[in-house]
Amino acid sequence: MTEFLTAALGFILAMLALGLVPILRGPGDADRMMAAQLIGTGGIAALLLLGAVTGVPAAADVALTVALLATFASIAFVKKGLPHLDADEASSTEDR
C-alpha cells in the first residue's frame, strides 16, 4: 500500500512540476493565476499523500489550511491582479 501511495505522490509531484510551466511562461496573468490554483490543488493532494506515507496525521491540517487559503489567494488574484475584471475599478474612483 505504501508503495502505491508513494507512486501516487511521485505522479502528483510530477504534475505539480508540469503545472509550474504556465506560471513561468504565462503568457497572460490569467494563465499564471489558473496555474497557481492548480498548484494549490495538487499541493493539497501531495500533502495528504505525504501524511499517509510518512505517518504524519497533522499533514491533513496543513492540507486544510492550504485549501482555504489558496481559495482566498485566488480571490485576491481576481480582485487585484486582473484590473479588467475588477468590479471596484469601474464603479468607484477612490480606489487609487
Added chain:
Amino acid sequence: MTVATILEMVLGAVVLGLGAWTIAARETFAATVGYVAYGLLVPLIWVRLDAVDVALTEAAIGGGLGGVLLLGAAARLRASEPAAAAETPGKIVRLGAAGASVMVAAALSAAVLLLPDPAPTLAPAAIANASATGLANPVTNVLMAFRAMDTMLEKVVLLLAIVGVWSLASDQAWGGRPGPRHQADPHGVFAFLARLLPPVGIVVGIYMFWTGADHPGGAFQGGSMLAAMWLLVIMAGLTDTPPASGRWLRLVLIAGPGVFLAVGLGGVCFGLAFLAYPPTNAKPLILGIEVAMVLTIAVTLGLLVAGAPERSPQR
C-alpha cells in the same frame, strides 16, 4: 537510493528552481504568482522534515496573507511599472548589488557549514519538562511557557507594525477606514463564496488554535486563518473595514499583549517570577492568553493587509 529520496530531491529541486525564477522574474505580477506558488509548495518540505507547525505557518502566511499583500502591492505598482522597468541602473550599482549579494550568501553558507555537529539543542530539555504545563505540543510549550518573553514581545512587534502602517495615512484620512470600499454583485458568485467559506474557515481557525495545545497548530495559525476569512468578507463588499479610531478595535488590538503582560505580572505578584505560571493552573492560563492572542493576531493581520487608512471616518 530509495524512491522516497528521489522524490525528496525532485521536490527540493522544483522549489529551489521556482524560488530562483521568482527572484529573476522582471514582471511584478508574475513574480508575485511565483511567490504564492512557492508558498504553497514549501509546506510539503516542512511536513517531510516533520516540522508541521512551521508548515502550517508557511501555508497561512506565505501562500495566503503574504501573497495577498504582495498582490496588492503589485496592483499599486502596475501604473508605474513600465517607467521603472525602463530605468536600467548603472554598471557600478549593479556590480555593487551583485557583490553585496554574494557576500551575504557566502556569510550565510559559512554560518551553516560551520555549525557544530551535533548542533547544540535544548530540545531534550523541552521534551523532558513538557509535563510542567500540561500541554503535549512541544512547540506550544516553548512558545507559551519556556520562551514566553519572546512570544510576548512578538505580539508587541505586531502592534508596532500596525502603528507603522497607520502612520502612513494622510491628514484627511487620519483615524479613517483602511483600503477602498469594495463592491461586488451581491447576488454574484463572489458574494456567495464570501458567505459560504467564512463559516468553514472560522471553525478551522478556532480548531487550529485549540488543537495547538496537543498537536501542531496554535494561535498564530488560527489567527491568520480568521484574518483571511475576515478579509474575504471585506473584499466581497459584505462589510467594511473598521475605522482606525474605533475604541473597540483598539481594545482588541492590545488584548493579546495586554493579557499576556497581566498574566506575567500576576506571576510576579504571587511569589514566582515574571511570566511564571503556577503549575496547577498552567494550561488554563496559557489557553486564556492564547484566546486573547488569536483575536489580536486575526485583527492585526487583517488590518496589516488592508493597509493604511484611506477614507475619513465620516464616509
